[in-house]
Amino acid sequence: MNKIFQGFKDFIMRGNVVDLAVGVVIGAAFTGVVTGFTNGFIKPLIQLMGGGSGVGAGTFTVNKVPFDYATFLNSLITFLITAAVLYFFVVLPLNILAERRRRGEEPPPKAPAEDIVLLTQIRDALVAQQGQNRGYGDTPGRHQQ
Structure with a gap:
């Protein structure tokens, strides 16, 4: 959705x-x-x-x-x-x-500003990290500490 x-x-x-x-x-x-x-x-x-x-x-x-x-x-x-x-x-x-x-x-x-590129990279890294954590019993929306 x-x-x-x-x-x-x-x-x-x-x-x-x-x-x-x-x-x-x-x-x-x-x-x-x-x-x-x-x-x-x-x-x-x-x-x-x-x-x-x-x-x-x-x-x-x-x-x-x-x-x-x-x-x-x-x-x-x-x-x-x-x-x-x-x-x-x-x-x-x-x-x-x-x-x-x-x-x-x-x-x-013009290409996107450096801060936009950096924020995009951070977002992509967080999404990738969240996807890896889900494989270890993590439920969507909750993060293990």
Whole structure:
């Protein structure tokens, strides 16, 4: 059971998961900014080019049914701006960094600090010692003195 929780903890604390969560939150906030920009500036421009201002601006009617093409174009522009920013500011730099690491131009991430290595060695030694003691009648959780 402890191994399951340890695996879950390792998964949650893995850098990629945390980075992904931060990316999703920032992406949602950024999408709101882009949507506000396109609703506030781009959609009115589309409506001006499509016939001026008012209720019928940016629409056309077929058999008395209005089609709001300004909203569609606005959504399309919102998507393109969001996708372009994510590509040029997130995906492309990460791809360039990964390529540099593959070619060896950039050093790999630093090794763990010496104190972490030492603590890991102590832990491994204690686990090995505990495993040896169990063979002599010791029950798990109790140590012979």
